Amino acid sequence: MTLAEHATPAPRPGRRADAERNRAAIIEAAGAVFAECGGGVDVREIARRSGVGMGTLYRHFPTKDELLATVLERQFNAWLTDAYQRAVATEDPWQALAGFFEQLLGTQAGNRAVVESYASTGGPSASCIQRCYALIDQLRTRCVDAGVLRPGVTTEDLFLLSGSLSQAVLTTAESHPGQWRRLLRISLDGLSSRNAEPLPVRGMGADTPASTD
Amino acid sequence: MTLAEHATPAPRPGRRADAERNRAAIIEAAGAVFAECGGGVDVREIARRSGVGMGTLYRHFPTKDELLATVLERQFNAWLTDAYQRAVATEDPWQALAGFFEQLLGTQAGNRAVVESYASTGGPSASCIQRCYALIDQLRTRCVDAGVLRPGVTTEDLFLLSGSLSQAVLTTAESHPGQWRRLLRISLDGLSSRNAEPLPVRGMGADTPASTD
Amino acid sequence: MTLAEHATPAPRPGRRADAERNRAAIIEAAGAVFAECGGGVDVREIARRSGVGMGTLYRHFPTKDELLATVLERQFNAWLTDAYQRAVATEDPWQALAGFFEQLLGTQAGNRAVVESYASTGGPSASCIQRCYALIDQLRTRCVDAGVLRPGVTTEDLFLLSGSLSQAVLTTAESHPGQWRRLLRISLDGLSSRNAEPLPVRGMGADTPASTD
Amino acid sequence: MTLAEHATPAPRPGRRADAERNRAAIIEAAGAVFAECGGGVDVREIARRSGVGMGTLYRHFPTKDELLATVLERQFNAWLTDAYQRAVATEDPWQALAGFFEQLLGTQAGNRAVVESYASTGGPSASCIQRCYALIDQLRTRCVDAGVLRPGVTTEDLFLLSGSLSQAVLTTAESHPGQWRRLLRISLDGLSSRNAEPLPVRGMGADTPASTD
DNA sequence: GATGAATGAGCTTTCATTCAT
DNA sequence: TATGAATGAAAGCTCATTCAT
Structure with a gap:
């Protein structure tokens, strides 16, 4: 187990590049939003800041909690x-x-x-x-x-x-x-x-x- | 400062007795409910257990947070x-x-x-x-x-x-x-x-x- | 069992008059809306036509299906x-x-x-x-x-x-x-x-x- | 009008073979899914069972209704x-x-x-x-x-x-x-x-x- | 004063359809 | 051409707070 694996999980091979980019954008935006507003924020806000639609967000994370x-x-x-x-x-x-x-x-x-x-x-x-x-x-x-x-x-x-x-x-x-x-x-x-x-x-x-x- | 003052605040004079009783009931019920369910509970639950209506609850505590x-x-x-x-x-x-x-x-x-x-x-x-x-x-x-x-x-x-x-x-x-x-x-x-x-x-x-x- | 009981259920005694009126309004509006648009309509439409808020609707009928x-x-x-x-x-x-x-x-x-x-x-x-x-x-x-x-x-x-x-x-x-x-x-x-x-x-x-x- | 025409419509000429196979797979899967769940199912379920992507499905049938x-x-x-x-x-x-x-x-x-x-x-x-x-x-x-x-x-x-x-x-x-x-x-x-x-x-x-x- | 019905913005989640790869 | 990720407009439902009775 290398440490790098934890810091940046290896992108699953069959994954499209933009999907990976979106996923990263969501995680980053969510990190920022959660940090600013706490866990109670509207998911929309995260979607907005990620620049993705609600559906995309929920494709990557089936639940707000999971996100x-x-x-x-x-x-x-x-x-x-x-x-x-x-x-x-x-x-x-x-x-x-x-x-x-x-x-x-x-x-x-x-x-x-x-x-x-x-x-x-x-x-x-x-x-x-x-x-x-x-x-x-x-x-x-x-x-x-x-x-x-x-x-x-x-x-x-x-x-x-x-x-x-x-x-x-x-x-x-x-x-x-x-x-x-x-x-x-x-x-x-x-x-x-x-x-x-x-x-x-x-x-x-x-x-x-x-x-x- | 006596310790008693903290445990049971002196009843404000001119207050009707049942109002005081209600206030106490609310605080007790709220304590139990918060303890059981955490701060996220529905205010209704507290009102129900207190035996008072929502209006009464909000007369005593203008906000859930204050309660x-x-x-x-x-x-x-x-x-x-x-x-x-x-x-x-x-x-x-x-x-x-x-x-x-x-x-x-x-x-x-x-x-x-x-x-x-x-x-x-x-x-x-x-x-x-x-x-x-x-x-x-x-x-x-x-x-x-x-x-x-x-x-x-x-x-x-x-x-x-x-x-x-x-x-x-x-x-x-x-x-x-x-x-x-x-x-x-x-x-x-x-x-x-x-x-x-x-x-x-x-x-x-x-x-x-x-x-x- | 009288037939009337089925046609118009006896209003529960402790009920406020306007609550009863609202309930009736909801049922009537829902009947009309369902008849017009089928069971797939937005609950909001029923609320709008009933002249009540969403909360009221859901107070009376805890689920759309139940309504x-x-x-x-x-x-x-x-x-x-x-x-x-x-x-x-x-x-x-x-x-x-x-x-x-x-x-x-x-x-x-x-x-x-x-x-x-x-x-x-x-x-x-x-x-x-x-x-x-x-x-x-x-x-x-x-x-x-x-x-x-x-x-x-x-x-x-x-x-x-x-x-x-x-x-x-x-x-x-x-x-x-x-x-x-x-x-x-x-x-x-x-x-x-x-x-x-x-x-x-x-x-x-x-x-x-x-x-x- | 022969019966065969209805059972298996003549493959349109110039059509690639795998397109025909896909179309058949979609129809078969859709038949099963619609039969089980009614017309309200998620289109994804049909795509999944057909083994084709959403795009393919919509290429063959421009609308869920048409399918x-x-x-x-x-x-x-x-x-x-x-x-x-x-x-x-x-x-x-x-x-x-x-x-x-x-x-x-x-x-x-x-x-x-x-x-x-x-x-x-x-x-x-x-x-x-x-x-x-x-x-x-x-x-x-x-x-x-x-x-x-x-x-x-x-x-x-x-x-x-x-x-x-x-x-x-x-x-x-x-x-x-x-x-x-x-x-x-x-x-x-x-x-x-x-x-x-x-x-x-x-x-x-x-x-x-x-x-x- | 007390009651609890009413409010409605806001929340999470779904899904027919489009479009970049 | 096939793919499946992306879209975003609803949808069902909750709950702190207000207000008529």
Whole structure:
């Protein structure tokens, strides 16, 4: 699996060139529109900006949701690829991990509206998540091998952390841009092997729905 | 400012009793409905469950958004009050802070859909946030005085952390309930005075919007 | 069960007067529009002619199909009632049966477009059919008792005949109006007890799809 | 006019062979699809089943309606031919007539598009109807000559009967397959010379549009 | 004041037909 | 000439909000 495949999926061979161009135009326009107006926009607006008719749009994406999902997945995959590429180029395992988070979140900070849209769709697709897992796992393994990561920290923990900090990015982007970096630093310090206490076992004190009135 | 004022706002005088009852019924029903179905529900559903007509609902809340905001604020305030009350009853300052987060997030875990709705409305209202700040600040000050908190950690950091972990609660509620506690533990460890490195200055490397294609 | 109930369903008590008026307006307009343009018309056209908004229309009839069904059912029930009333007033059992068909089909001849719409909806509703069955069955029984009906003829046969002749009404309405009466006469003669040969058993020689090329 | 001309129109000279093959494929697929789904199907479905593209389909048939008409005409003509051939091979005139109906109806059992066409235009196409008239007329004449047909029965009556029974075939195809044969038998009995009463004159009691509210 | 029926712009989606490749 | 992508005008339906009763 090459990274390029994710960034720019190979055009299916039997495809006409203009169809491919339209598909790209739709995705691009949708990305822009979703970013500006959120996932609630009228599909017409996307069609208008793409320069294609409604029918064309629906030929490529049978549902608005599917379009949204595709766009978000592509964006996220691109960010992921960028962040990962820089991470593998970093020698120090800890710096690689930290830089990965730093860059991924930094990119998201510049694309708030896109990240916000993830809420409506239940987040990136399963395949997208899997890929993210895989990338994080590699970085984690390097840290474990180097003995710099707190024992017991799982890939799931790190993945969850990235999602959690995404929220911080979103929250602070307008009023306190960059403040999320402080949180990232705090979390990373908590992840360093300097902290040896075992983490809570998942499932302990599992959450139970409760009324609040 | 007493806590009671937040939990149950003083009934405006001169108001008919049944109007007050209706208002309460609406808020309660809306809370339940928003919790179940998210912020996208049909207003009719709320009216139905409240037992009031649409007109009455709109007399009390001129907009759906305003209703949503009111409900969310009330809920959040209630959670806040609960968590704070337990925290002040805890002697050890660090345990007080940790317990505050633990309980606040634990409550949110049981009310996922409510928390989700915050996304649509831009979070709790300003007054709500201010109160949260105030409460956290008290807990933080105690920790600072006891010398257990990492130097340089601000109330804003802690507030941001709570919002960030809220996201983790949401994400994991279904598949990995309770995993957020591991993240909380990691963050708290990163917040302990054992970590002395200075945090990044806010504004450094501030975020800049960027296209990703 | 009184016949009046079918012709004009008792207005539900708690209903506002104007709602009832609107509902009636919708049904009337829909009847006219369906008759003119067939079942494929835009719902907006019905709303426009009713003088109500789309929302009102959909409040009363949650689906276009349901509106169509309601309208058709009302019409058919009215026709049925008329035809049956005249039939029971006829002393001679055979004349009653014949007159029933005659009048039912005659009415349909004057409302072709309505009848045509039955095709799109799969015919009148189940309750409507049941009622038709019941009415036909009474007339059939009288004929059987009087010994004027061919032995073995079932209510289903007669019901099917009426649908079949409906088609003839439709076919000839424009070019040869009234010709269906000849077919009716022929069928009735075939139904008289003068014909004693047993009818084919249903299921014998059941249809098998066959290609024709 | 030979029968072969109807069954397989002479290929226009100068036409490429694959064009002819495509045309045939389209007609065959369209026949099946229209029969199954009625005239309302998506043209794409026909193109898909034909194995040709939309452009090809529209090159051969400039309009969906024209395609429908062509298909119906061909099918109907084929059935007609079959039924007639068997009828002429039957010695007994009455059996010939009865067998003609039996086979015609049995073959087109449940073809929705055909039945629809009866309702709207009285049959597939004018030329088709004419041919059908001619065939029926021959059978009728034989019966008249043999004195087995009720006096006064016209070719139009018989044609109308076939369309009428088509409806019965469609109606019962799913729930009571084969029941139409009972109706056919009844009708045929009504057509036998045993019934001497004159049939109503066409135009007597001609239909007049009337409102029913 | 309370009620819930009415409103109508706006949403997603379909499909007969055209046209670039 | 064959292909199937593109078109875009409807169509069915929803829902925040208003207003007559």
